[in-house]
Amino acid sequence: MTVCVEQSVPVEPQVVEEKNHSNTNELVLDGGFVEPSNEATGGFDAPEVNAFGHTFRDYDAESERKKQVEEFYRLNHINQTYEFVQKMREEYKKLDKLEMSIWECCELLNEVVDESDPDLDEPQIEHLLQSAEAIRKDYPNEDWLHLTALIHDLGKVLLLPRFGELPQWAVVGDTHPLGCAFDESIVHHKYFKENPDINNPIYQTKNGIYEEGCGLENVTISWGHDDYMYLVAKENGTTLPPAALFIIRYHSFYPMHSSGAYKHLMNDEDVENLKWVNIFNKYDLYSKSKSRVDIEKVKPYYLSLIKKKSSDGKGWYEKRSWPIERLFIPSLILQSRLLCSTVRTMKVIFSKF
Numbered sequence: 001m002t003v004c005v006e007q008s009v010p011v012e013p014q015v016v017e018e019k020n021h022s023n024t025n026e027l028v029l030d031g032g033f034v035e036p037s038n039e040a041t042g043g044f045d046a047p048e049v050n051a052f053g054h055t056f057r058d059y060d061a062e063s064e065r066k067k068q069v070e071e072f073y074r075l076n077h078i079n080q081t082y083e084f085v086q087k088m089r090e091e092y093k094k095l096d097k098l099e100m101s102i103w104e105c106c107e108l109l110n111e112v113v114d115e116s117d118p119d120l121d122e123p124q125i126e127h128l129l130q131s132a133e134a135i136r137k138d139y140p141n142e143d144w145l146h147l148t149a150l151i152h153d154l155g156k157v158l159l160l161p162r163f164g165e166l167p168q169w170a171v172v173g174d175t176h177p178l179g180c181a182f183d184e185s186i187v188h189h190k191y192f193k194e195n196p197d198i199n200n201p202i203y204q205t206k207n208g209i210y211e212e213g214c215g216l217e218n219v220t221i222s223w224g225h226d227d228y229m230y231l232v233a234k235e236n237g238t239t240l241p242p243a244a245l246f247i248i249r250y251h252s253f254y255p256m257h258s259s260g261a262y263k264h265l266m267n268d269e270d271v272e273n274l275k276w277v278n279i280f281n282k283y284d285l286y287s288k289s290k291s292r293v294d295i296e297k298v299k300p301y302y303l304s305l306i307k308k309k310s311s312d313g314k315g316w317y318e319k320r321s322w323p324i325e326r327l328f329i330p331s332l333i334l335q336s337r338l339l340c341s342t343v344r345t346m347k348v349i350f351s352k353f
């Protein structure tokens with residue numbers, strides 16, 4: 001299936017500074033103020049507790065999700081090794097065959113529940129729309145942010161049988177670097193003691209195999225929906241702004257964006273882009289709730305956003321269709337812990353106008 005995607009680019013954002021006030025976020029874009037219109041819209045105020053009555057991201061709270069989430073991180077920390085990530089990246093960055101529209105891909109997430117998340121047990125299409133609607137309310141003019149929110153978790157389709165049915169530990173959850181020491185701030189850090197990389201002394205140093213200030217671009221991050229969706233967008237020549245790609249690629253890298261870890265590996269560009277991730281994160285995290293978005297009601301807006309044309313005739317994507325392909329790779333050597341003996345990878349590409 002091929003669907004035309006023609007989108008608009010109203011502004012090319014350049015964040016100079018972000019200020020936080022009690023009720024509003026204020027973004028300084030290239031010298032001018034772009035304020036979220038909280039007053040006009042009612043805005044988005046972060047709730048104090050999640051749908052289960054606990055504070056957000058409390059991995060120790062005795063909640064109904066605790067056991068499952070902890071087991072998820074145990075498997076994630078044991079199985080995500082430097083070598084595993086290299087293999088997955090190599091295989092998944094090839095693009096071919098299967099095609100589908102962005103919206104169709106969103107709808108597939110109706111079947112997906114994220115086992116790593118202590119704050120949400122709703123189907124993931126709800127999360128896409130909850131976060132996009134929340135950020136849209138506060139930043140009505142930044143439609144690139146609405147679109148970024150809509151697609152940021154699409155990579156979770158890797159969990160579905162037709163896309164390879166990767167195990168949850170290889171798709172969702174927070175991410176972290178491989179090839180250097182595991183920071184203490186990583187959720188359920190204790191489970192790294194069973195990770196084979198722990199036996200490589202170089203991997204256990206602060207910089208590991210990396211140079212100080214080398215830039216996150218050069219750092220191998222645990223494999224999952226972030227990196228996959230980033231590869232999809234990049235390999236298909238997206239014209240979304242660099243900040244959008246950074247958000248997609250690192251929104252689950254909580255040790256970096258929320259705990260301030262791994263700063264020594266970042267370069268100036270990363271530091272600049274981090275400001276956008278921090279803004280996005282508020283909506284990604286605190287929009288998680290039991291109140292469902294009326295999908296049919298908001299669908300026309302997102303479809304129009306996906307199809308919208310910019311004044312220069314270019315959209316967010318230089319290419320206009322979004323084929324998703326499935327590829328059978330019998331030769332991929334997998335760790336024995338992986339649940340399947342072969343992996344089918346799903347690729348998304350954009351064909352030319």
Ligand SMILES: O[C@H]1[C@H](O)[C@@H](O)[C@H](O)[C@@H](O)[C@H]1O
Pocket residue numbers: 114116117118153172173174175251252253254
């Ligand atoms: O980006 C988020 C975040 O990292 C959550 O902690 C995780 O549970 C989700 O799987 C992911 O989508």
Ligand SMILES: [Fe+2]
Pocket residue numbers: 152153225251252
């Ligand atoms: Fe995510």
Ligand SMILES: [Fe+2]
Pocket residue numbers: 127131152153284
């Ligand atoms: Fe998300």
